[in-house]
Amino acid sequence: MKKLLTIFAVFLFLFAVGCNKDDNPVNNDNTGDIPADPTNIAVPATVINNVTPTATFGKAATDPSRIQMNMTGLVNPVTNLPLSLVAQQNLFITEDGTVKGLKVTKVGSGATLKADIVFTIDISGSMGEEADSVASSIIKFAQKLQASGLDVQFACVGFYGNVDGAINFTNSTKLETYLNRSYGVYRAQGFSGTDSASLQNYALTFHGSHGTYAENGVVGILFANQYFSWRTGAQKIFINFTDESTQPSGLAQWSTSAICSQLGGAATVHTVWSGSADTANAYYWTPLQNERPWDMSKCTGGTVVLVPSNATGLDLSNLPVTGALSNSYLVEFKTSNATGTHNVIITIKEGTTADSKRVYT
Numbered sequence: 001m002k003k004l005l006t007i008f009a010v011f012l013f014l015f016a017v018g019c020n021k022d023d024n025p026v027n028n029d030n031t032g033d034i035p036a037d038p039t040n041i042a043v044p045a046t047v048i049n050n051v052t053p054t055a056t057f058g059k060a061a062t063d064p065s066r067i068q069m070n071m072t073g074l075v076n077p078v079t080n081l082p083l084s085l086v087a088q089q090n091l092f093i094t095e096d097g098t099v100k101g102l103k104v105t106k107v108g109s110g111a112t113l114k115a116d117i118v119f120t121i122d123i124s125g126s127m128g129e130e131a132d133s134v135a136s137s138i139i140k141f142a143q144k145l146q147a148s149g150l151d152v153q154f155a156c157v158g159f160y161g162n163v164d165g166a167i168n169f170t171n172s173t174k175l176e177t178y179l180n181r182s183y184g185v186y187r188a189q190g191f192s193g194t195d196s197a198s199l200q201n202y203a204l205t206f207h208g209s210h211g212t213y214a215e216n217g218v219v220g221i222l223f224a225n226q227y228f229s230w231r232t233g234a235q236k237i238f239i240n241f242t243d244e245s246t247q248p249s250g251l252a253q254w255s256t257s258a259i260c261s262q263l264g265g266a267a268t269v270h271t272v273w274s275g276s277a278d279t280a281n282a283y284y285w286t287p288l289q290n291e292r293p294w295d296m297s298k299c300t301g302g303t304v305v306l307v308p309s310n311a312t313g314l315d316l317s318n319l320p321v322t323g324a325l326s327n328s329y330l331v332e333f334k335t336s337n338a339t340g341t342h343n344v345i346i347t348i349k350e351g352t353t354a355d356s357k358r359v360y361t
Contacts, residue, residue: 030063031334035087035101043092043099043347046355050077052301053346053358054268055331058233064338069093070113071346072235072268073327075303075320078353082327085348092347093333100333107150111330114234115152116169117145120220122242123158123165123185130274130311134241135179135187141316142172150325155228158188159220163203165189167196168228202227207254214247217293218254221269222262235328236267238302239321243275243309245283245290256291260299265358270302270321274311 051074060066074083085091087102094100105111119138123131138156145152154175158165165188167178179187191200206226207219217240230236248255259269271294276282283290294304303320316322335342347357 030060031066034066034103034332034334037101037334038088038099041088041092041099043094043345044349044355046347046349046357048352048354049356051075051083051348051350051354051356052264052268052299053348053356054235054265054301055346055358055360056233056235056266057344057360059338060332065335067333067335068233069329069331069333070233070235071329071331072237072301073324073329074301074348074354075324076350076354080320082323083348083350083354084327085329085331087331090348090350091331092349093331094345094347095333095335095342097343098336103332105330105332107326107328107330108148112151113328113330114231115145115150115237115325115328116155116228116230116234117142117152117237117239118155118157118221118224118228120157120159120217120224120238120240121188122160122215122217122240122244123188124160124215124244125185126243127241127274128184129309130243130307130314131184131187133311133314134272134274137311137314137316139172139176139179141322142175144317144322145325146172148326150328151234153231155224156188157220157224159215159217159223161214163206163220163223165191166199166203166223167192168194168199169230199227214249215242215244216247216249216254217242217296218246218248218256218259221259221296222254225263225267235325236263237321237325238267238269239272239316240269240293240296241272241274242293243273244293245285246293246296247290248288250288252288255288256295256299259296264300265360267300268302268324269296269300270319271297271304272307272314272316272319273304274307274309277306279306 055069055071153169344360349355
């Protein structure tokens with residue numbers, strides 16, 4: 001009898017524990033630090049459209065409903081200063097029409113964001129005067145970013161009529177070794193790295209129908225976009241150095257419009273121009289023949305800098321692109337459905353000086 005009572009008591013204990021677990025299930029929601037979706041916020045209309053929001057999207061490993069956006073910093077084109085993003089003040093995000101509660105963390109303030117940066121360098125003869133200064137500034141810039149709060153890696157493409165040199169993503173030390181193999185415009189010629197043979201083969205057939213002697217940064221940018229080892233969730237950033245017009249040789253697939261349609265919202269292209277200071281009359285600007293290289297920056301949200309023809313004193317760390325990188329943000333919100341597809345709109349509204357929106361589907 002005593003044995004039966006003991007068994008019965010154990011049974012009651014297990015039953016009670018089981019009921020307690022059912023009544024108080026464990027909370028697996030790891031989004032408690034994200035503000036709830038606001039109910040009284042109206043997204044402002046955009047009228048100026050002079051900035052371009054750019055972000056990569058991912059899901060937190062601990063909770064797929066936690067959406068994490070690696071958002072490239074924005075520079076106000078009126079003040080030339082980075083925008084400080086504040087949720088529901090100058091940054092608004094909607095998911096399928098619902099304004100989302102946002103957690104916004106600036107890089108270096110508890111957030112380490114990934115950035116993949118490609119330097120595309122015009123290595124035509126006219127760049128001989130500034131080539132050494134450009135290489136030196138790239139090395140210093142890479143070293144500075146490597147020591148910042150960004151998880152950054154670097155790559156390089158040298159272009160003339162073709163892709164004439166490249167190194168896939170690496171660290172600042174190996175990039176320095178690559179650029180210091182030679183001098184002048186030869187610095188970015190030739191292929192390096194463990195996949196150098198593959199890159200060289202890709203370059204031989206990448207744009208066979210493109211004019212042989214036409215300088216064109218589009219070719220270098222699209223080559224890197226297709227063949228380099230981009231990291232998931234990393235910002236995609238290009239910095240294009242040239243003193244020539246973009247020359248697509250009449251082919252739309254190698255024109256500015258190709259960059260705008262393929263990379264707009266997914267990457268930013270920054271321009272360092274060392275050509276004529278009289279940009280309005282530097283060329284007879286003609287679509288598909290002689291296009292403004294900085295138009296690639298305008299449609300992707302990049303910055304534009306004019307430097308002397310010899311690039312003396314060029315310091316990339318003082319350029320607006322540095323402010324944009326150091327002003328990047330991790331923006332997080334809770335999705336309504338972690339397995340579904342959504343229409344997400346990023347809206348920026350900085351008073352009367354800067355605004356725009358970007359739609360992601």
